Amino acid sequence: MTHPAHTPASLPATRSKTTLPAAGTTGRARRARVEAMAVRPLRDGRYAVETDGEGETYVVDLDATTCTCPDHEVRGARCKHLRRVALEVTARLVPPPGRRTAVCAVCGGRTFVPVATRGPSLCARHARRPGHRVVDRETGDRLLVVAATGARADRVETDEGRLVADYPSNADYGRHEPVFEAVYVDAVERDGPVRAYAFPASRLRSPRTADAESRPNPRADAGARTTPA
16 A cells, blocks of 8 residues: 655655675776765766766766776776676666666655656556456455556546546545556456456555455445446
8 A cells, every 4th residue: 555655756866975795806897896986877878977086977878888987988998887887777776778766656665767757657566567467455356457547546537527536445545646447357257348447556456465465345445437448
């Protein structure tokens, strides 16, 4: 279940200089780890690397495998700055090229999304894709996700003319959360009329966690119905 304070936003862009474990490395590979550096993603997909001992800031392009430092430009070496950026991307300390840091609208955790992404974001744990099987937290019903709207629950209107966030059964879920459309598995299996319903992201849980959480409330309202699937 989401916390209302977890609104979509980018995390701070600045970082303090840090070091990484030496991990038995030598030479440039070791310096890339043990020397204090701050890696900051730039809007164009490159990275600014601020060093401690040198007191300089260099620009690294991972895709082009280049760095503006003398070690790379003069000697053509795979310098410590290139290595450090690659290490931090691999460790998910900074986003890979073409992505930016965002906050998950459900748990408030850090996640990486495409730079052009707008609206609420979700981490891998809470993201749902068409075809995913989920469980409604309120009723315990099994559902199949058919669409990710990408829009907030307080901006998606159902075919009843109500916002998804305004349904009483959605009162405990964040109004800022993205909405997913899902169909009831039982309806699909009966081969009868199938309608899609709209749900805030955190109302849908993975079947793997269903048994670990409290028993559902059988009196809860169903999801907010949208246009028939």
